[in-house]
Amino acid sequence: MNQGTLSSRQNRISSVQKTSVRTIESIRSISRSLLGNSPVCIVTNREPIVYTENQDFKRPAGGVSQALHALLERMGGIWIAAKDSSGPDTLMVPSEKGPGYLLERVNIPSSLKKPFYDGYSNGTLWPLFHGNRDQFFHDPGEFIQYDRVNQIFAKKVMDTFRKERPGLVWIHDYQLTRVAHWIRRESTENTLPPLAFFCHIPWPNPADFMLLPEWQSVLEGLLSHDIIGFQTPLHLDLFLKTVSTLLPEAAILQNNVIRWNGRPIHVAVMPVGVDPQYFRRMADQKENHDAAISFLEKEGIPSNIPFVISVDRMDYTKGLTERIEILDRFFTIYPAWKEKISFVQIAVPTRSGQKMYKKYQSNLRDRITSFNQKWMTPNWRPLYSVETTLPQTQLAALYKMSSGALITSTNDGMNLVAQEFLSCQGNGSGVLFLSRHTGSAFMLRDAVQIDPFHPVFSARQLNTGLSDSVGKRIQRNKILLRQIEQMNLYGWVYRLFENL
Structure with a gap:
């Protein structure tokens, strides 16, 4: 990004900062200022709705997916998630509170579901990131399946580039640490929209993270994003310590910016909230x-x-x-x-x-x-x-x-x-x-x-x-x-x- 574009973007943010940022109207204004009419694309493992047999939608109770649902139904945009219920692969999720959003559903082959979700995501990463070594289980073959599912998600994201190019791709949580890696590796686009990642769970200390045989693949997958968000200052500090310990070629700059492979990656604390x-x-x-x-x-x-x-x-x-x-x-x-x-x-x-x-x-x-x-x-x-x-x-x-x-x-x-x-x-x-x-x-x-x-x-x-x-x-x-x-x-x- 050149200095003129950066200065223009900062001026637009400053103009919005003068008003309240606590409402959906403020977010719509910021989005228009920074992204124009381009939509936000959210990527999660879990889909935000359950499609019923009578062609209706049910919402699971609570959780982060519902916080994101509440946001996107008011803003509009695209949501990519694994298909967990019946119905078509593409759905328009209507809302009385706003424009609703387009749900693009990822079909994960049945042979991959268990090693991806029960295996590597929740048998390996979940206990390790939460500091529960006793529950940590590792099967080398499950990472291959995990990475394959992340590649499938990446393909679905790249498909949206050809339909309605998003202004921002926001990828969520430990199940999808390698999606951005595959987007950068396989995309034919000359320029990509910003790729952001938010880690909803704790980040482990470097000693625990090193127990993961594939630590380099996971870490490099995360560093394929432009922005990485964490819930607390502690989690951010542990992540920076992990990067500096395990990837000495990565430079930690001022304001929590990492320079790696010739790109700046902004790391920030952005705790999730409710309405x-x-x-x-x-x-x-x-x-x-x-x-x-x-x-x-x-x-x-x-x-x-x-x-x-x-x-x-x-x-x-x-x-x-x-x-x-x-x-x-x-x-x-x-x-x-x-x-x-x-x-x-x-x-x-x-x-x-x-x-x-x-x-x-x-x-x-x-x-x-x-x-x-x-x-x-x-x-x-x-x-x-x-x-x-x-x-x-x-x-x-x-x-x-x-x-x-x-x-x-x-x-x-x-x-x-x-x-x-x-x-x-x-x-x-x-x-x-x-x-x-x-x-x-x-x-x-x-x-x-x-x-x-x-x-x-x-x-x-x-x-x-x-x-x-x-x-x-x-x-x-x-x-x-x-x-x-x-x-x-x-x-x-x-x-x-x-x-x-």
């Missing part, structure tokens, strides 16, 4: 409140006892076994809370086809049963564990009516449940108990922080937070909500455009 107003509206709707009440009644959760909620996938990184230990210490040290508070966890099984996950989930259920048998009384149960996926509308109402949210992740890139809970609380007094090992803890430092590795400390934090005056809790939530509003979904996208 607080969207969640608040859902939490306030009467029909959602009624649906939440029906759910509590169905599960036998009494309405006269306050509850603290947790919402997770049944994954070892979410600290569910550590949570039981914390609750056991809590009722041991503070028995006065018996029959005065219950804990409700929505823990949906995930990756149950993998032996390790199946064993973990079975052991967890046994521990929940033992814990309840130890503490329950004829009229009270300390922990209700539900394995049902709830719609976002229902969760929003549950967040609002709960007395707190307990997040016990042992290592989490961000954890959007924390932000969703506070958004739904609004001016409420529910307490956020937030693991210090989440990206959200970097952002929400005024939350009541716990540590899943220190159950006694965490039990004391639970007691302190629940014992605080209503006024103190409301004031704390106001501070936290302001922080969420400043770092919302649209702020996340703005920080990406800032680095173009």
